[in-house]
Amino acid sequence: MSPARPANQPMPAAGPTPAAPDRPGEQVGSEAEARSTGQPRFGRVTVSTLGDLSGVAVGHWTDAEARTGVTVVILPEGSTASAEVRGGAPATREFDVLAPSATVTRLDAVVLSGGSAFGLASVDGVMSTLGEAGRGFVTAGGVVPIVAAMSLFDLTVGSPQVRPGAAEGAAAASAALAALPAAAAALASLPGAAGDSTVGSVGSVGVGTGATVSKWRGRDHAVSGGLVTATVVEGGFSVTALVAANAFGDVVGHGPAGEPWPSLVPPDEVGAFGADGTPAPNAADSVGQDAGGGRDSAVADGSAASSAGTNTTLGLIVCDTALTKGECLLLAQGAHDGYARASTPPHWRVDGDAVVAAATGAVPLAARDDPRRVAEVELLRWMAVRATADALATLADVAPTGPLPWIDASN
Numbered sequence: 001m002s003p004a005r006p007a008n009q010p011m012p013a014a015g016p017t018p019a020a021p022d023r024p025g026e027q028v029g030s031e032a033e034a035r036s037t038g039q040p041r042f043g044r045v046t047v048s049t050l051g052d053l054s055g056v057a058v059g060h061w062t063d064a065e066a067r068t069g070v071t072v073v074i075l076p077e078g079s080t081a082s083a084e085v086r087g088g089a090p091a092t093r094e095f096d097v098l099a100p101s102a103t104v105t106r107l108d109a110v111v112l113s114g115g116s117a118f119g120l121a122s123v124d125g126v127m128s129t130l131g132e133a134g135r136g137f138v139t140a141g142g143v144v145p146i147v148a149a150m151s152l153f154d155l156t157v158g159s160p161q162v163r164p165g166a167a168e169g170a171a172a173a174s175a176a177l178a179a180l181p182a183a184a185a186a187l188a189s190l191p192g193a194a195g196d197s198t199v200g201s202v203g204s205v206g207v208g209t210g211a212t213v214s215k216w217r218g219r220d221h222a223v224s225g226g227l228v229t230a231t232v233v234e235g236g237f238s239v240t241a242l243v244a245a246n247a248f249g250d251v252v253g254h255g256p257a258g259e260p261w262p263s264l265v266p267p268d269e270v271g272a273f274g275a276d277g278t279p280a281p282n283a284a285d286s287v288g289q290d291a292g293g294g295r296d297s298a299v300a301d302g303s304a305a306s307s308a309g310t311n312t313t314l315g316l317i318v319c320d321t322a323l324t325k326g327e328c329l330l331l332a333q334g335a336h337d338g339y340a341r342a343s344t345p346p347h348w349r350v351d352g353d354a355v356v357a358a359a360t361g362a363v364p365l366a367a368r369d370d371p372r373r374v375a376e377v378e379l380l381r382w383m384a385v386r387a388t389a390d391a392l393a394t395l396a397d398v399a400p401t402g403p404l405p406w407i408d409a410s411n
Helices: 031-037 116-132 166-178 181-187 325-342 371-393
Strands: 044-048 057-063 068-074 080-085 109-113 137-139 142-144 147-151 197-199 226-234 237-245 314-321 354-363
Touching: 044 166, 057 166, 068 116, 068 166, 068 237, 080 325, 109 116, 109 166, 109 314, 116 142, 116 147, 116 166, 147 354, 226 371, 237 325, 237 371, 314 325, 314 371, 325 354, 325 371
Parallel strands: 044 197, 109 147, 314 354
Antiparallel strands: 044 057, 057 068, 068 109, 080 354, 137 142, 226 237, 237 314
C-alpha cells in the first residue's frame, strides 16, 4: 500500500494552468453556443486526490451559480469494479458491464454528475478524453474506455437549463488525467480546460454542487447536501468512500436530522394515497405544503409521487486491493449498508441510490482457495460500510448553509 498522504493534497498538474475567468461562476454564452463549440460552459475546474490511493485522481467541473457539476474519478490501469443500485429511480450508464457475469473485467473511470439523466451526456466527453490519452479496452478499431456513470437530480435548484454535458465531462476528465504523472505526456497535446485549476474535494463541488437533503420534510426544511469522503485503513488495506449526498431523507447530524420524523399519513385523512396507490384528490402536489397537523412533509402531503427520481445518493468505493468483480460487488453492497447507517430513511423509491466499488489491485489478498481470503474480503466489506457512513457523517461540516435557491415551478 502506498504511504499515506494528507487527504485532498494537490497532485502535480501537467502543463500551464488555464487563465482564471474575470468573473468566477458567470455563464458565458448560451447553452446552444457552448454545445456548438464543444467548449465547456463557464465554471471552475478543480482536482483532488482520493484518500491515500496511488494512481487515482479526481477532477471536478463546478457551476456554483447554476448549482450543478460533474466529478470524474480516473482509476489506475487494471482496476476491477462492480456496482449495485438499491434506490427506485436510478440514472446510470454502463452498470451492466460491471456485473460479475459480464466479460469486461476493467474499469477506467467513474463519472458522478448532476443534471439528472441529462448529466449522463458528460460521459461522452470523458470517453473522448480517455480515448485520446490511450486509456481503454484495446480492440482492432482502437481503445474503448470503460466508464461507468451515475447521476443525481439537481434541476430544482439553481438553473434547470444548465446541465453537465460532453464538454464539461471532458474538462473534468482532462483535469484529473493531468494530475496523473503517467498521463502528462499523453495530455500535452490536448486542449486545456476552461476555468481555473485549483484544489477542491468536498462540499459544494462537482456533483455535490446542487445536492440537497431532508426533502421529505418539505422544501422549507430541506438543507444543502454535497460531496463527502472518508478513508478507513485497517489490516494493511485502505478503503475510501466518495459520496454525493442528495437524499430524500435525512443525513445523520445534519440540518433537521435530529427532529421528529415527518408524519407519513396526515392525521385527519385516510392517507395521501388512494386504495389503488394513486394520489388522493386532496393530496398536495408540491414539496413544502403543509401536510396537516402543522408539519411539512413531502410524503404526507402526497408530493412523494411528484418527487420520483428527484433525489439520489451516489457513492464510489475504491480499495487498494486485488479483487474479483464478485468481491467488488460485496463492497458495493457494504456501501449501501453505510447509507442505511447514516441516512434516514435510505433507499427510497424516489431515490436512485447507486454505488460503484472498484479495486486498484495494488495490494494482493490471499489466494482464492485460501480460507483467509473470505475473512479479508469480509473485512474490506465492513471497511466500505464504515467509510461510507463516516463520509456522510461529515456532511454537516462541509455543506453550504443558508436558503436553497429553489426554482419557481409555477412558471
